[in-house]
Amino acid sequence: MSLALVLEQLLNGVQFGLMLFLMSAGLTLVFGVMGLINLAHGSLYMIGAFLCAAVAGATGSFWIGLVAGLAAAAAAGALIEIIVIRRLYDRDHLDQVLATFALILILSEGVRMIFGPFPLYLNVPDALRGTVSLGIVDYSLYRLALIGFGVAVAVGLWVLIAKTRLGIRIRAGESDREMIAALGVNIRALYTIVFALGAALAGLAGALVGAIQSVQVGMGEPVLILAFVVIVIGGIGSIKGAMVGALLVGVIDTMGRFLLPRIFATFLDTSQAMGVGAALASMLIYLLMALVLIFRPKGLFPAHG
Amino acid sequence: MHSFRTTALAMVAATSVTLAQAETITVGMITTLSGGGAGLGVDVRDGFQLALDMAGEHPVKLVVEDDAQRPELAVQIAERMIQSERADILTGIIWSNLAMAVVPSTVAQDIFYLSPNAGPSALAGANCHPNYFNVAWQNDMLHEGAGAYANELGYENTFIMAPNYPAGTDALAGFKRYFEGNLAGELFTQVGQTDYAAEIAQIRASGADSIFIFLPGGMGISFMRQYEQSGLDLPIVSAAFTFSQDILPAVGAAALGVFNASQWSPDLDNEANQSFVSAFREAYGRIPSLYASQGFDTANLILSAAGKADVSDRDAFREALREADFTSVRGEFAWAPNQHPIQRVYIREVVEVDGEITNRIVGTAFEEHRDVHGENCSM
Numbered sequence: 001m002s003l004a005l006v007l008e009q010l011l012n013g014v015q016f017g018l019m020l021f022l023m024s025a026g027l028t029l030v031f032g033v034m035g036l037i038n039l040a041h042g043s044l045y046m047i048g049a050f051l052c053a054a055v056a057g058a059t060g061s062f063w064i065g066l067v068a069g070l071a072a073a074a075a076a077g078a079l080i081e082i083i084v085i086r087r088l089y090d091r092d093h094l095d096q097v098l099a100t101f102a103l104i105l106i107l108s109e110g111v112r113m114i115f116g117p118f119p120l121y122l123n124v125p126d127a128l129r130g131t132v133s134l135g136i137v138d139y140s141l142y143r144l145a146l147i148g149f150g151v152a153v154a155v156g157l158w159v160l161i162a163k164t165r166l167g168i169r170i171r172a173g174e175s176d177r178e179m180i181a182a183l184g185v186n187i188r189a190l191y192t193i194v195f196a197l198g199a200a201l202a203g204l205a206g207a208l209v210g211a212i213q214s215v216q217v218g219m220g221e222p223v224l225i226l227a228f229v230v231i232v233i234g235g236i237g238s239i240k241g242a243m244v245g246a247l248l249v250g251v252i253d254t255m256g257r258f259l260l261p262r263i264f265a266t267f268l269d270t271s272q273a274m275g276v277g278a279a280l281a282s283m284l285i286y287l288l289m290a291l292v293l294i295f296r297p298k299g300l301f302p303a304h305g
Numbered sequence: 306m307h308s309f310r311t312t313a314l315a316m317v318a319a320t321s322v323t324l325a326q327a328e329t330i331t332v333g334m335i336t337t338l339s340g341g342g343a344g345l346g347v348d349v350r351d352g353f354q355l356a357l358d359m360a361g362e363h364p365v366k367l368v369v370e371d372d373a374q375r376p377e378l379a380v381q382i383a384e385r386m387i388q389s390e391r392a393d394i395l396t397g398i399i400w401s402n403l404a405m406a407v408v409p410s411t412v413a414q415d416i417f418y419l420s421p422n423a424g425p426s427a428l429a430g431a432n433c434h435p436n437y438f439n440v441a442w443q444n445d446m447l448h449e450g451a452g453a454y455a456n457e458l459g460y461e462n463t464f465i466m467a468p469n470y471p472a473g474t475d476a477l478a479g480f481k482r483y484f485e486g487n488l489a490g491e492l493f494t495q496v497g498q499t500d501y502a503a504e505i506a507q508i509r510a511s512g513a514d515s516i517f518i519f520l521p522g523g524m525g526i527s528f529m530r531q532y533e534q535s536g537l538d539l540p541i542v543s544a545a546f547t548f549s550q551d552i553l554p555a556v557g558a559a560a561l562g563v564f565n566a567s568q569w570s571p572d573l574d575n576e577a578n579q580s581f582v583s584a585f586r587e588a589y590g591r592i593p594s595l596y597a598s599q600g601f602d603t604a605n606l607i608l609s610a611a612g613k614a615d616v617s618d619r620d621a622f623r624e625a626l627r628e629a630d631f632t633s634v635r636g637e638f639a640w641a642p643n644q645h646p647i648q649r650v651y652i653r654e655v656v657e658v659d660g661e662i663t664n665r666i667v668g669t670a671f672e673e674h675r676d677v678h679g680e681n682c683s684m
Contacts, residue, residue: 005510012502108339117343118591119526119555124534131536140534143502212530213499214523214555218340222497257503261492270491271477278469278493 004137009258010251015143017250018150022205023223024230024242025157026198032237032303033173033194034089037096040080040103041202041227042220048073048203049210049219050111053122062125066207073203074196081195086188104221112217119216146208153201154243161239170194174237174303229285233292235299244300249285256284330616331366332607333386334397335379335407338371341497341523344551345399345596346371349421351589352600353396356608359584364611365604368392374399374497376406383407387416393616394419396603399596401425401444401472402496412436415619417626421603422596424645425471426478430681433643436619438626440606441599442568443645443676444472445479447544450566450650450670451517452483455542457668458564461486463542464513466504468524469493476519476544482677489513494524501528505535515539521546526555533559545569545664548655550594553662560655560662568648569598569635570666578634592663598634605631641675643682650674 027041051072056065084103088096124142131138161167169190172180181187206220213219230249234241261277268276292300334353337346350369357363368390372379379398386392394417398404404423411418412434424443428434455463465480465488467473473493481488489511492504508516516539520528525547532541545567548560571582571592581601585593593601610616610625629638639647650671653664 002510005506008506008509009503012500012506015502016500112339112343117338117347118551119344119523121555121557123530123557129534131534138536140502140531140536142534209499212527212534214341214526214530214552216341216523216526217343219499219523221340222499254503257494258507270488274491274493275469275474278495282469282495 007134008137008139009254011137011139011143011147013251013254014247015147015150015250016254017247018147018154019205019209020223020226020230020250021150021243021246022153022201022208023227024234024246025153025239026201027224027227028231028234028237028239028242029170030195030198031231033170034085034191036085036088037093037100038085038198039097039100039224040107041198042224043104043107044073044077044199044202045206045220045223046111046217047076047107048206049122049215050115050120051203052207052210053120053215054115056122057120062123062211065122066204069207069210070200070204073206074200076203077199078192078196080199081192085195086191089191108217115217117217119214122210122215124211142212149204149208153204157239166193226285229289231299233289233299235296235301235303237303238299238301241299241301241303248288252288253281253285256281260284328364328615328617329366330364330394330607330611331368331390331392333383333390333392333395334367334369335372335382335386335395335403336369336397337374337399338369339373342374342399342521345422345522345594346397348551348594348596349397349399349600349603352585352593352597353421353604354600355581355585355588355597356601356604358588360605360608363608365607369397372398372403374403376403379403379407380410383411387411387414392416394607396421397600398423400470401475402470404428405471408437409434417619417622419603419606419626421599423472424475424676426475426676426678427471429643429645429676430678431683433679433682433684435623435644435684437644438606438640439645440603441646442648443678444475445482445678446648446674446676447546447566447568447650448476448479448517448519449483449674450652451542451544451564452480453670454564454566454652454668455480455515455517456483456485458515458540458542460484460515460540460542462489462512462514463487463517464489464492464508464511464515464539465517466492466494466508467519468496468498470496472521473519480517484517494520496524498524499527501531504528505532505537508539509535509537513539516541518543518547521549522552526552529556529559540564545595545653548653548664549596550592550663551596553655553664557662558657561657563655564667565653565655565664566650566670567595567653567664568646568650569595570651570653570664572663572665573634573636573651575634575636577632578636581634592661602631602633602635602638605633641679642684643676643679644684645676645679647673647675 048069052065052069055068234245264273609631613625614621
């Protein structure tokens with residue numbers, strides 16, 4: 001096991017973590033500000049990927065596709081907020097789960113009706129093909145770009161929330177929604193903007209990841225589960241928590257898949273070690289979540305103290 | 306008057322005979338129509354339906370339900386189809402873990418199960434059953450073909466990888482049974498996994514000269530897309546599933562040149578197959594995958610048996626199924642004693658024809674190949 005391999009796996013873990021961050025940032029923001037559990041977040045990820053693939057296929061440019069995917073997810077998010085989500089803020093979480101689960105079914109079936117049941121073709125843009133040398137390891141340029149995108153979005157989000165007027169309102173809405181409404185802020189518009197922002201982040205993640213994965217109906221659900229794990233670990237409602245949680249989940253999952261079979265191979269035969277190692281690796285992040293919940297029931301960075 | 310009565314009686318008798326022959330056969334199809342595996346189920350369903358449509362008048366009543374690739378859901382649907390729909394035959398399951406959950410209890414209730422895809426080793430060996438027929442293959446078969454062909458290609462140090470479920474373990478076992486070189490590494494991934502960066506890094510570090518993968522459906526698309534971007538350029542050998550027509554358009558040029566083993570190919574030159582491929586293209590506007598060919602064969606097997614026996618007479622119908630008196634699109638078709646096919650395994654190469662990415666036959670791995678698990682079957 002060489003240093004280069006460990007370094008490559010670490011990069012893979014960070015890249016995976018940053019994509020998870022894009023998903024979980026929107027999810028945690030919506031939960032923190034509006035107190036809403038949105039199961040349909042994965043569907044917005046899917047919409048981003050499908051629109052990106054369709055538009056990139058029609059125009060031949062990945063970048064136009066990326067913008068289209070992002071815009072479509074944001075628009076779909078705003079529309080869903082206005083038509084459905086708005087009626088759910090005063091309901092309890094069970095009603096929200098039920099309604100947003102229904103949205104998953106409707107959106108998945110809708111996408112299947114429009115695009116068909118077969119996966120779409122979406123490829124990496126020409127400028128980001130191939131590998132780049134990082135000293136001891138050759139790494140995929142596109143994955144490196146994904147890391148760059150993830151970091152840029154994280155910084156942008158931090159600036160937005162910490163430095164701008166909109167950010168102040170979002171933070172105020174998080175701590176006391178009656179008070180900020182009483183101060184004359186249009187809380188309905190604010191909620192729509194936050195929901196659309198979360199949707200745009202999910203759509204961006206879907207479009208970016210779609211280029212190296214399968215663009216297919218239902219692609220959002222596995223990521224959604226991981227995103228929930230991330231925000232539970234990080235502390236629901238906290239962007240910083242989402243960042244730390246996403247990186248933890250990304251690195252631990254990747255390293256677990258890589259190292260556990262090797263550890264078992266030292267005392268089991270190869271096939272057995274691979275089977276046991278793979279099975280245990282898939283449980284690892286849930287074990288991590290359980291551990292965090294035992295010692296920090298509100299997550300690592302609880303948003304409301 | 307007397308003669309009129311005789312004629313009337315004769316007519317009634319004749320009608321009841323035709324009625325007996327046209328006794329409705331209820332076929333319950335449980336298949337994957339949503340989620341990442343939907344393309345496979347849609348192709349099995351469309352192939353099956355096409356065979357019925359091409360037959361014109363037929364006694365089959367087809368009931369289709371989506372299992373969403375979830376074993377517990379498949380079990381529920383099977384129970385409902387047997388209890389409420391009074392299904393005579395179940396079919397359609399794509400995934401081996403779902404087949405393992407549904408098939409044993411189904412065949413025990415004196416219902417036929419005809420598998421158009423999954424062929425787990427457990428059901429081919431000790432747990433074989435007179436009511437269980439596999440129209441496609443036993444899971445290991447095509448991977449055995451890939452293993453044999455890897456020898457011919459001169460691969461000596463191969464990295465092998467499959468998802469961690471019954472068909473994945475069968476795949477690696479099948480490949481290893483025939484492959485004579487070394488294994489540079491062996492990995493199980495998760496079912497439905499979408500990111501293969503960790504696996505690709507290990508392939509790179511292993512010093513392998515070639516790769517064998519079994520990653521059906523969306524898993525194959527994700528792997529190939531990421532493999533193409535990884536800078537690794539090792540040759541890949543596989544079975545048909547990872548390079549099947551349901552995913553080739555989404556994989557694109559990255560798949561060109563890959564060798565994969567299959568019992569069927571769209572360019573297979575026999576009359577039944579050519580009319581199947583052109584009818585399928587006309588009906589659905591795409592090239593059929595091997596899953597579609599298997600659905601098509603399954604329906605034709607049922608229709609052939611329906612012409613010989615009533616499904617309510619289970620023993621007679623079983624004998625009719627065993628005769629396999631239908632024209633398979635794969636060419637010659639015969640049952641081994643465990644009711645799995647004995648068939649030729651071809652080697653295909655992924656090529657581009659008229660702007661479409663598809664497969665073409667370039668060789669043969671085995672003639673009259675049968676699975677090894679049959680010897681544990683007592684039939």
